Amino acid sequence: MHAPRTTLRTTVAGLCAGAAALALCTLPAQAAAPRSPAVAATYTTGTPSEVSAGCAGQNAETIQAADPAANAVYEVWMGCKGIGLAASTNGGNSFATPLTLPGSTGQKGSRTWDPAVTVAPDGTVYASFMTSRSGQSYPVVDVSTDHGASFRTAGVIVPPDQGNWGDRDFIAAGPDGTLYLTWDYGPSAAAVTSVCPPSGSCAFATGDVNAVVQKSTDGGRTWSAMSHISPGYPNSGGDSAPVLVEPDGSIDVVYQGYAVTNVPTDDLTVAYTYASRSTDGGATWSPPVRIGPDAGTMNSTEWWIDGAEALGPDGTLYATWDTQGSTTDTGWLAYSTDHGATWSTPVQAPPDTLNVPHxxxxxxxxxxxxxxxxxxxxxxxxxxxxxxxxxxxxxxxxDPVQVSRSFGATAVWPGDTFGLSALSPTRLVLGWGSAVAPDPTTDQIWSDTVDVTLP
Structure with missing residues (x-):
């Protein structure tokens, strides 16, 4: 359970105290974000709780979905000897004992990673994750019809190529219950080479990487053939494609698209964030639109999952991502009011541009x-x-507020993602991985709710 709740009022000056020597809050003139108004939003939060309690070992890379109709939150992550999941049925105030998703453990010679989760309109919960078995990599989809108390495997997505490469999946449910799953796909795992820093995940230096989508109309039991979101398959350079479905069934995706050189070695150089849209159930996709083309590029050593999107009740699309310079890393926000056809000039979100992950x-x-x-x-x-x-x-x-109360060890990988959901227009739930005292060597999953008071 959470401790008594506290109202947080944080300023940039307070956030940057003691870090002036590191230029924590340096803003490039051309990227300066609008100044906060005199009347500001405030935030009420409590003490973060440990969601992964009971799961021995490292727990990292959490991601989240909420069901406002049931006041429920679902946190899923890498841990619990496979893929762990914990459910809250009281708006994120407390979570049930974590369970291990079926199919994510106990398979000899296999491994699992990159979980995702969504809630269908009828309250059915779908959790997906990647697995590698018998020389193939592909997503597995589990389903719960009891608000996350138990799961069974609904189906697997069998790749068309032996020895394929597969990575980061995202899953979303449409208004009619149709499931859409995007993932990173390449016909040959042998073509993909990785760069793996000691305290992070892995980035890709070369490879036949592509963003693809498949759909299911029978609750995840069977899946359509792949549709290619990023143009130029099998050398498109596309990966990491979060997906959402609008009320009319249109599908929106943002993805990271790398420039590919030296085909067939497929060297990956720098990347931009792109938006694409489908109005025919994922069969075809609009030409990708580059978001914030003047904001910079992502490099090929960025190890975290970059790119996220959200849909407002008025139809506004929002996208976030971060770019890398030679000694900087900058986080951005842009929005679109025409279904992704055009995007606003990006604004800088984190006030610092330090050369660290954002x-x-x-x-x-x-x-x-x-x-x-x-x-x-x-x-x-x-x-x-x-x-x-x-x-x-x-x-x-x-200005930014710090939701977490403790700082996680930089030598311990926190995961490539974190959880962020809205239970109402002004009530949020956050989840993240962090290795904090009293055991700063072991990553755990933490969660807290935030109530926002808007001016």
Whole structure:
């Protein structure tokens, strides 16, 4: 259970205290974000709780989905000897004992990674994850019809190629219950080479990487053939494609698209964030639109999952991502009011541009409002989870606030993602991985709720 709740009022000056020597809050002139108004959003939160309690060993890379109709939150991560999941049926105030998803453990010679989760309109929970078995990599989809108390395997997505490469899956349910699953796919795992830093995940230096989508109309039991989101298959350079479905069934995706050189070795150079849309159930996709083309590029050593999107109740799309310079890393937010055809000039979200990871995501609030959160080690004390509110009409409605109360060890990988969901237009739930005292060598999953008071 959470401790008594506290109202947080944080300023940039307070966030940057003691870090001036590191230029924590340096803003490039051309990227300066709008100043926060005199009347600002405020945040009420409590003490984070450990969601992964009872799962021995490392627990990292959490991701999240919420069901506002049931006041439920579902946190899924790498851990619990496979893929762990914990459910909250009281709005994130407490979580049930974690369970291990079926199919994520006990298979000799296999491994599992990259979980995702979504809730269908009827309350059915679907959790997916990647697995590698018998020389193939592919997603597995589990299903729960009792609000996350138990799961069974609904189906697997069998690749068309032996020895294929597969990575990061995302799953979403449409208004009619149709499931859409995007994942990174390549015909040959042998063509993919990785760069793996000691305290992070892995990036890809070469490979036949592509963003693809498949759908299921029978609850995940069977799946359609692949549709290619990123053009140029099998050398498109596309990966990491979060997906959402609009009320009319249109599908929106943002993905990371790398420039590919020296085909057939498929060297991956720098990447941009692209938006694409399907109005025919994922069969065909619009030409990709580059978001924030002047904001910079992602490099080929970025190890975290980059790119996130959200849909507001007024149809506004929001996208977040971060770019790397030679000695900088900058997090961005942009929005679209025409279904992704055009995008606003991006604004800088985290105030610092330090050369450290900024895992950044977005969720929509009331019309014209977005909540942006990021997990970063920009503070010398370690990883922390931050939150900020943006208005299309007014710009930033607050300086960043730190939701996490402890700093995670930078030498321990926190995962490539974190959880961010809205239970109501002003009530958020966050989840993140962090190795904190009293055991700063072991990563655990933490969660907290945040109530936002808008000006």
């Amino acid at each position: 895992l950044i995501q977005v969720v929509a609030g009331p019309p014209g409002i977005a909540y942006v959160s990021w997990l970063s080690s920009s503070d010398p004390r370690g990883y922390a989870q931050y939150l900020r509110t943006f208005s299309i009409a007014q710009g930033w409605l607050s």
